[in-house]
Amino acid sequence: MQTLYLVVPCVIFFLSVFPNGFCLADTNMKSGSQCSEADYSDTDGTFQTNLRSLLDSLASNVVEHHGFYQNVAGKKANRVYGTVLCRGDISVSNCSDCTLNSTRVATNDCPMSNDVTIWFRWCFLRYSNESFFGDMQQTAVTITNETDFDDPSVVSEGLPFMTGIAAEAPDKSFMFHTAVLNANKSGKRYGMAQCTRDISREDCRRCLDAQLVTFRTVIGNKRRWEIYGSNCFMWYNDYQFYSNGSTLLSAAWRPSSCTSSIIGFILAVSAALLMFF
Known part of the structure; x- marks a missing residue:
């Protein structure tokens, strides 16, 4: 696979708002995107259906998997592979919000592309009609103030x-x-x-x-x-832009309502059995 590097010097025009140049740690923003050319004709809507299913799955599961999740939707020619990664220092809610936002941006900015990459300050999203899981690639963008x-x-x-x-x-x-x-x-x-x-x-x-x-x-x-x-x-x-507080990587596992019900049932049965012994 050909290695591609994208260098994007970024003269930041919002210095009057953020005099230190970069936004503060609790501010999210889009950092870049990469869309393949309009390279498919989804005549029956199958690809879009699979894509929506995939993006919903990524948004629904990323927090549970500590900020990184991959999935596949569809079959054969209309199969879509996707991955999402949240920055390790952000909170659970920020990870969830950023993921949802990135899925909206992807479908709005690249409506007819089947290989899309979206970079936000807090999260990263990519999907493609070809598998890229485990395939280390050096495509990258850099942001700095000249x-x-x-x-x-x-x-x-x-x-x-x-x-x-x-x-x-x-x-x-x-x-x-x-x-x-x-x-x-x-x-x-x-x-x-x-x-x-x-x-x-x-x-x-x-x-x-x-x-x-x-x-x-x-x-x-x-x-x-x-x-x-x-x-x-x-x-x-030159300032602490990352959080040292509760993050999605340190968030404790919380049982779902279904799991809680099962645990409660087991405890109740155990207590009842103990009465007979």
Whole structure:
């Protein structure tokens, strides 16, 4: 498969609203999209029916699976493969909201495409008529401010710091990792990396390393940047943009109402049986 890199320098025009350049951690926004050409004729509506079923399934199951879920809908020529990944630091409700929003954007922005990728700050969505599960791809976009240069004394530390995060993230249970760089008088720098969980840990490491190499000249002297790929993602900033609170990765399992009823029934039966012994 041909490797494709998309470099998108982003001069941020909302500096008057967000003087620090990037939005705050609790603000979600679309970061990019990629739609294949209008390459199918859905004469009987089968593909669209399967797509709606798939997108509903992704939105309904992503939280239960700790922010990453894949599924397939349909058969043969009209089969659709889909995946969704939420950023590991966000809450359960934000993951759910972002997933729903990304499915709406995908169908609105790419109504006649059968291979669609949508990047939001909080989540990532892709679907295709061809299977891509477990196939590590290096398609990526980067977002940075062309004028937002970092303190020269910190520039030499930034990339090694993110290289360290790239080395540690694959070994984490959810292939998600955050870290802080103490940059002396210039304050702190915050980094984060994450991979989709359908690729191997070694592919995750290769994916993150390749992003740092490919975009080195674009991000090397910037104090804020983000890279969104098909299988791995990286963020770097001069303020703590990620959450340390309750996240979808730390959310405790809660039994469904059906499961709760079954548990309650078992407990009631057990209590009744104990009365006879």
